[in-house]
Amino acid sequence: MGKLDMNKKIKRESILSTAFSIFTDKGVSKTSISEIVEKAGVAKGTFYLYFKDKYDLKNKLVSHQSSLIFKKALDALNENGKDKLEFEDRIIFIIDNIINQLSKNPRLLQFISKNLSWGIFKSAVTSLESDSDGEDEISFKYVYEKMLIENAPMVFDDPEMMLFIIVELVSSTIYSSILYKEPVEIQKLKPYLYRAVRMIIKNHEIEMKE
Amino acid sequence: MGKLDMNKKIKRESILSTAFSIFTDKGVSKTSISEIVEKAGVAKGTFYLYFKDKYDLKNKLVSHQSSLIFKKALDALNENGKDKLEFEDRIIFIIDNIINQLSKNPRLLQFISKNLSWGIFKSAVTSLESDSDGEDEISFKYVYEKMLIENAPMVFDDPEMMLFIIVELVSSTIYSSILYKEPVEIQKLKPYLYRAVRMIIKNHEIEMKE
Amino acid sequence: MGKLDMNKKIKRESILSTAFSIFTDKGVSKTSISEIVEKAGVAKGTFYLYFKDKYDLKNKLVSHQSSLIFKKALDALNENGKDKLEFEDRIIFIIDNIINQLSKNPRLLQFISKNLSWGIFKSAVTSLESDSDGEDEISFKYVYEKMLIENAPMVFDDPEMMLFIIVELVSSTIYSSILYKEPVEIQKLKPYLYRAVRMIIKNHEIEMKE
Amino acid sequence: MGKLDMNKKIKRESILSTAFSIFTDKGVSKTSISEIVEKAGVAKGTFYLYFKDKYDLKNKLVSHQSSLIFKKALDALNENGKDKLEFEDRIIFIIDNIINQLSKNPRLLQFISKNLSWGIFKSAVTSLESDSDGEDEISFKYVYEKMLIENAPMVFDDPEMMLFIIVELVSSTIYSSILYKEPVEIQKLKPYLYRAVRMIIKNHEIEMKE
DNA sequence: GATGAATGAGCGTTCATTCAT
DNA sequence: AATGAATGAACGCTCATTCAT
Numbered sequence: 034m035g036k037l038d039m040n041k042k043i044k045r046e047s048i049l050s051t052a053f054s055i056f057t058d059k060g061v062s063k064t065s066i067s068e069i070v071e072k073a074g075v076a077k078g079t080f081y082l083y084f085k086d087k088y089d090l091k092n093k094l095v096s097h098q099s100s101l102i103f104k105k106a107l108d109a110l111n112e113n114g115k116d117k118l119e120f121e122d123r124i125i126f127i128i129d130n131i132i133n134q135l136s137k138n139p140r141l142l143q144f145i146s147k148n149l150s151w152g153i154f155k156s157a158v159t160s161l162e163s164d165s166d167g168e169d170e171i172s173f174k175y176v177y178e179k180m181l182i183e184n185a186p187m188v189f190d191d192p193e194m195m196l197f198i199i200v201e202l203v204s205s206t207i208y209s210s211i212l213y214k215e216p217v218e219i220q221k222l223k224p225y226l227y228r229a230v231r232m233i234i235k236n237h238e239i240e241m242k243e
Numbered sequence: 244m245g246k247l248d249m250n251k252k253i254k255r256e257s258i259l260s261t262a263f264s265i266f267t268d269k270g271v272s273k274t275s276i277s278e279i280v281e282k283a284g285v286a287k288g289t290f291y292l293y294f295k296d297k298y299d300l301k302n303k304l305v306s307h308q309s310s311l312i313f314k315k316a317l318d319a320l321n322e323n324g325k326d327k328l329e330f331e332d333r334i335i336f337i338i339d340n341i342i343n344q345l346s347k348n349p350r351l352l353q354f355i356s357k358n359l360s361w362g363i364f365k366s367a368v369t370s371l372e373s374d375s376d377g378e379d380e381i382s383f384k385y386v387y388e389k390m391l392i393e394n395a396p397m398v399f400d401d402p403e404m405m406l407f408i409i410v411e412l413v414s415s416t417i418y419s420s421i422l423y424k425e426p427v428e429i430q431k432l433k434p435y436l437y438r439a440v441r442m443i444i445k446n447h448e449i450e451m452k453e
Numbered sequence: 454m455g456k457l458d459m460n461k462k463i464k465r466e467s468i469l470s471t472a473f474s475i476f477t478d479k480g481v482s483k484t485s486i487s488e489i490v491e492k493a494g495v496a497k498g499t500f501y502l503y504f505k506d507k508y509d510l511k512n513k514l515v516s517h518q519s520s521l522i523f524k525k526a527l528d529a530l531n532e533n534g535k536d537k538l539e540f541e542d543r544i545i546f547i548i549d550n551i552i553n554q555l556s557k558n559p560r561l562l563q564f565i566s567k568n569l570s571w572g573i574f575k576s577a578v579t580s581l582e583s584d585s586d587g588e589d590e591i592s593f594k595y596v597y598e599k600m601l602i603e604n605a606p607m608v609f610d611d612p613e614m615m616l617f618i619i620v621e622l623v624s625s626t627i628y629s630s631i632l633y634k635e636p637v638e639i640q641k642l643k644p645y646l647y648r649a650v651r652m653i654i655k656n657h658e659i660e661m662k663e
Numbered sequence: 664m665g666k667l668d669m670n671k672k673i674k675r676e677s678i679l680s681t682a683f684s685i686f687t688d689k690g691v692s693k694t695s696i697s698e699i700v701e702k703a704g705v706a707k708g709t710f711y712l713y714f715k716d717k718y719d720l721k722n723k724l725v726s727h728q729s730s731l732i733f734k735k736a737l738d739a740l741n742e743n744g745k746d747k748l749e750f751e752d753r754i755i756f757i758i759d760n761i762i763n764q765l766s767k768n769p770r771l772l773q774f775i776s777k778n779l780s781w782g783i784f785k786s787a788v789t790s791l792e793s794d795s796d797g798e799d800e801i802s803f804k805y806v807y808e809k810m811l812i813e814n815a816p817m818v819f820d821d822p823e824m825m826l827f828i829i830v831e832l833v834s835s836t837i838y839s840s841i842l843y844k845e846p847v848e849i850q851k852l853k854p855y856l857y858r859a860v861r862m863i864i865k866n867h868e869i870e871m872k873e
Numbered sequence: 874g875a876t877g878a879a880t881g882a883g884c885g886t887t888c889a890t891t892c893a894t
Numbered sequence: 895a896a897t898g899a900a901t902g903a904a905c906g907c908t909c910a911t912t913c914a915t
Contacts, residue, residue, distance in 0.1 A: 674875085700877095705875080705876090706875060706877055707876080707877060707878095708874095708875065708876055708877065709875060709877095712874070712875075
């Protein structure tokens with residue numbers, strides 16, 4: 034990579050990381066492009082070389098950050114010997130890992146907030162597969178199929194909906210619990226939440242695969 | 244109430260109803276105070292006599308509209324003879340009624356959006372009791388206690404958390420389903436959702452009350 | 454007119470006269486709204502209370518200034534006893550008066566420039582009749598019909614086209630002559646121009662009216 | 664011409680032809696240099712190697728295109744046996760040819776617009792004579808003198824002014840007629856216009872040359 | 874000569890808020 | 895209480911121009 038390309042990458046990265054920092058600090062709508070470029074140390078025009086507008090930038094950040102979280106959780110699962118875990122436990126493991134990540138970084142949770150839901154999940158599943166920037170990104174479609182359809186010892190009644198219900202339930206409850214400790218703090222919520230998740234899974238099981 | 248008080252009330256009501264109409268039509272952030280007062284037929288300055296800013300107005304509308312929805316659901320429950328229903332079925336009845344209301348009015352769902360969740364629920368429970376505007380508002384605390392604690396034939400393990408989990412699960416999933424038909428339309432989601440709700444309730448039951 | 458209305462009028466007039474001054478000084482496209490309001494001593498927002506944008510303002514100025522020029526010429530014609538003049542001479546009188554006005558004010562000529570042509574003439578004829586601001590404006594349609602159709606001692610072959618040709622010829626030649634003295638200064642151009650105009654008129658005459 | 668000079672020429676020509684295409688398509692002021700260089704396939708900096716700014720480029724195009732139009736008209740005159748035509752008819756022939764060219768290409772008329780008037784005529788006469796790019800350009804001074812002074816069978820009273828008046832009259836009227844069909848379309852205007860031109864010429868004749 | 878990333882002044886426009894009436 | 899003209903900071907965005915490579 035030439036010196037010039039290097040510089041390009043640096044400018045872009047500078048905008049991304051600065052924006053992420055401000056977005057998580059005070060929210061997207063209250064952040065102006067002027068503030069981003071000023072703190073990033075680049076000219077206003079430079080912003081428009083790399084992003085269409087503030088929301089283009091935001092979407093790229095949300096996608097990227099969400100991917101990183103999933104990836105970390107999946108990596109942890111693999112390291113910790115997923116083979117030893119039952120299917121249900123693998124799901125819980127991933128959820129637990131993600132919750133722990135977000136508990137340590139509530140600003141990040143605030144930012145991706147309700148975006149870490151079916152929308153992002155679905156778009157990830159359908160589009161990230163061939164993302165050229167995708168070194169750090171993960172193919173959710175692949176994971177989803179591997180984990181639920183192929184590797185699972187069960188046949189599920191509408192596995193996509195099951196997943197949808199779980200994702201929404203988890204993302205929605207932890208938001209309130211982590212950020213506002215309402216109605217209880219996250220550690221107290223966990224056992225109830227995981228019990229609910231397990232029941233939802235059980236409820237979708239049809240039969241053992243052979 | 245004097246004629247002057249009457250007039251005052253009228254201006255305020257005009258702003259409220261006009262704002263609600265525009266908010267549901269095009270969203271809060273794209274609506275300016277100028278547009279609200281213009282369509283409401285009052286002067287700009289008048290706005291500031293009754294509301295601090297646009298978000299003060301928005302919050303009041305969200306609270307009010309959410310209350311109306313709950314109230315309608317509870318009224319329907321009472322009319323349809325709640326005594327004949329089991330506790331679980333009463334919960335499902337209310338959820339179903341609310342979903343039906345929102346299905347017919349997706350704009351309203353969009354507006355109160357994810358606000359029809361624990362935040363509003365909790366604030367309703369703790370503050371609406373003595374709201375002076377509260378003629379149409381309902382005391383959720385009262386209902387909540389009547390329905391869950393007193394009248395329920397069970398003792399629940401942490402009933403507040405159970406309610407929290409249900410509220411978040413329902414509000415989060417129907418948002419996606421009603422507005423974007425993702426992953427399925429609301430009628431297809433319902434049986435799965437209600438099954439999940441029933442399981443969560445069962446999961447919190449401890450023992451029959453005597 | 455109340456004090457408030459008075460103030461309103463003053464602001465608007467201030468913008469108009471300031472803009473006219475700058476427009477004639479350095480052209481419309483090189484003038485920014487910022488400069489106008491700054492020199493007019495009003496806030497930027499005030500501009501948008503009275504004008505849609507810079508071109509709305511420009512059009513209003515062109516129309517208004519053009520009308521004033523025509524009106525002055527017609528007034529002079531009436532004062533100087535138009536009854537004594539032949540039809541042809543009346544046309545020349547008006548042209549000469551307008552040329553003299555513009556000679557003394559080349560900036561104004563520059564500004565309304567090629568706008569004082571068939572476009573403005575036609576739109577004046579068709580729309581100014583009922584203009585509510587029209588105290589100072591003149592009804593060109595009325596003048597045109599009175600002068601050419603009714604009062605003229607001739608019947609003309611297509612009087613509208615005759616007028617069109619004359620207006621274009623005059624406005625186009627004097628622009629170059631007054632502003633750049635090319636190919637000759639206006640006083641040297643006049644006799645040739647007027648001879649041409651008279652020939653064009655004669656060329657359209659069909660017969661004496663009875 | 665070396666390969667490098669060749670390449671240089673190619674970049675310049677590419678900018679010129681691309682700019683002409685965009686200018687006629689959407690107007691000069693709405694066209695940015697970015698768009699020109701992008702579509703021309705050259706770098707932004709390259710633009711400034713050949714042109715001072717957008718208006719330098721525009722002026723060069725207007726001159727060039729106007730010259731081409733005149734040249735075509737003169738070529739047609741020569742091909743069609745100008746010797747057989749009277750002087751007056753030769754002028755009309757040229758005018759008619761130019762009008763026909765522009766009728767078929769109103770975008771071009773819009774572009775050179777009112778520039779196809781005395782300004783360009785004069786600058787052509789005085790400066791194009793020695794233009795180094797002038798292979799395709801024509802020496803108007805030469806033509807003008809040949810046609811009007813030397814070859815004409817008449818002596819004219821101030822031939823330059825006569826020409827000026829004709830050029831302005833024609834360019835000004837056809838602009839409105841071709842582009843807006845106001846007050847009539849070009850075919851209906853022609854007979855009146857040509858009659859006016861003939862009268863202007865006649866009016867400048869002094870006597871037969873011997 | 875050619876490039877194109879970077880610049881940053883400047884644009885038109887919006888709009889919440891104020892305050893004299 | 896009610897008004898609405900006036901404000902001006904702040905916005906997103908454009909684009910001609912520069913200059914290191």
